[in-house]
Amino acid sequence: MAHAHLDAAAGAPLHPAAREVLEAALARGYADPRALHGPGRDARLLLDNAREAVADALGVRRDEVWFTSPLDAVQRGFLGLAEARRHVGTRLVLPGVEHAHVRHAARWWTRLHTGEVVEVPVDATGRVDEHDLVEHAGGSTAAVACQLANHEVGTLQPAGALPLPDGVPLFVDASASLGLLDLPAQHWAVAAGAATSWAGPPGIGVLLVRRGTRWTNPFPGDPEPQDFGGALPDVAGSLAAAAALQATLAEREEVDARRRRLVDHIRAVAATLPDTEVVGDPEDRLPHLVTFSCLYLSGEALVRELDRAGFGVASGSACTASTLEPSHVLAAMGALTHGNVRISLGRDVTEQQVEDLLALLPDVVGRLRSEVGL
Incomplete structure (x- = not known):
């Protein structure tokens, strides 16, 4: 893949x-x-x-x-x-x-x-x-x-x-x-x-x-x-x-409607994961971006594991070696500041790519939690 x-x-x-x-x-x-x-x-x-x-x-x-x-x-x-x-x-x-x-x-x-x-x-x-x-x-x-x-x-x-x-x-x-x-x-x-x-x-x-x-x-x-x-x-x-x-403005209505639909789907699936918080406004938001935080896990571990499976995502709460500080955005919101994954969809993302990610995500989260004794 x-x-x-x-x-x-x-x-x-x-x-x-x-x-x-x-x-x-x-x-x-x-x-x-x-x-x-x-x-x-x-x-x-x-x-x-x-x-x-x-x-x-x-x-x-x-x-x-x-x-x-x-x-x-x-x-x-x-x-x-x-x-x-x-x-x-x-x-x-x-x-x-x-x-x-x-x-x-x-x-x-x-x-x-x-x-x-x-x-x-x-x-x-x-x-x-x-x-x-x-x-x-x-x-x-x-x-x-x-x-x-x-x-x-x-x-x-x-x-x-x-x-x-x-x-x-x-x-x-x-x-x-x-x-x-x-x-x-x-x-x-x-x-x-x-x-x-x-x-x-x-x-x-x-x-x-x-x-x-x-x-x-x-x-x-x-x-x-x-x-x-x-x-x-x-x-x-x-x-x-x-x-x-x-070019982006010329195609924005069509592309962003598709990305918003896919993000709605990601938000819905992520919300069903145990001890997981989907953050940000569910409606008044950018059309292509979604962030969720999984309790008991590190964002870096999730990013690495998903990358091994062929999915490049980010962690908004990733600690840096120099500061070891969590995301100031999530902290200001009062949200979980660890186990964070940010997914942002480009103009060429396909529905199949999103479905493949969502099919894999529960297993990845469950396996990483089991590795830390949960």
């Missing part, structure tokens, strides 16, 4: 539209698009075409789109809002389930400027209450972050319902969901996306800075937004990301 990749949230095969464009762009977009010579002008044209395509796909202005790495889009995007309002205060507010990239950036910046990070609690599904978030955003708050949907459990967040007080800007991390969900129509100032969420190249991120937003580069370099933070732009990757986004 061929290996079934069920970890699309961490990366999936390139969309065929992206692969075709990437090969062509590599032959033409190799030069520095900031250069004045002919090859540089060719590269600039390709990069501008990519920017135009992304802007059109997302319903934003062309001059609001910047290409960079996924990590840079998140950290530079969020901290750029904070840096521009440092004269107001050095307090950053975010839900307790934000991605580690956001949390690490917030802690670094507030340590640097003797500020404070306020993490707002979430409910059992992993959703923050919009009124709580707005209430915490007053006073000396420089910026607020709120993801569009949670990367680990799939729960949608109220990023479009946050009229923040006193001109406090909102950063939206859409790294796990752009291409799957539309951006909010209002209230946000800066947003970040990762091309992997729409089957684009893994090294490409998109930084969206709304026109008129006060934003200052928090890192060394030009104070204004720049592609790849001022480094040499990846022209071919950016164009491939734009092509994948367009």
Whole structure:
């Protein structure tokens, strides 16, 4: 049996539209698009075409789109809002389930400027209450972050319902969901996306800075937004990301309806396993992602055993050798933080792959529990 990749949230095969464009762009977009010579002008044209395509796909202005790495889009995007309002205060507010990239950036910046990070609690599904978030955003708050949907459990967040007080800007991390969900129509100032969420190249991120937003580069370099933070732009990757986004949006209704149906099936079967908790909102969630936790087991053991059987899944609660800390998302939700499996379905997943996984899963869980004496 061929290996079934069920970890699309961490990366999936390139969309065929992206692969075709990437090969062509590599032959033409190799030069520095900031250069004045002919090859540089060719590269600039390709990069501008990519920017135009992304802007059109997302319903934003062309001059609001910047290409960079996924990590840079998140950290530079969020901290750029904070840096521009440092004269107001050095307090950053975010839900307790934000991605580690956001949390690490917030802690670094507030340590640097003797500020404070306020993490707002979430409910059992992993959703923050919009009124709580707005209430915490007053006073000396420089910026607020709120993801569009949670990367680990799939729960949608109220990023479009946050009229923040006193001109406090909102950063939206859409790294796990752009291409799957539309951006909010209002209230946000800066947003970040990762091309992997729409089957684009893994090294490409998109930084969206709304026109008129006060934003200052928090890192060394030009104070204004720049592609790849001022480094040499990846022209071919950016164009491939734009092509994948367009193709993903064109097929989204059909593909996501199928993935949502398969995830509903996985959730139902996982819920029948003894001492197993399916986490995240069962309805208001990403269409392709499901997470469940099995009591008495380690997520790493489950991932390894399923991999041996030909299924690539992830563990959102995997401990790292350096920190030995469980998932902060599950902890914030009050859910089991061990024995955790995250399954995320790519556009090419088949019903048979899911059925094969579900047929195997009870035996794997039962066998691993017996090995630890349960």
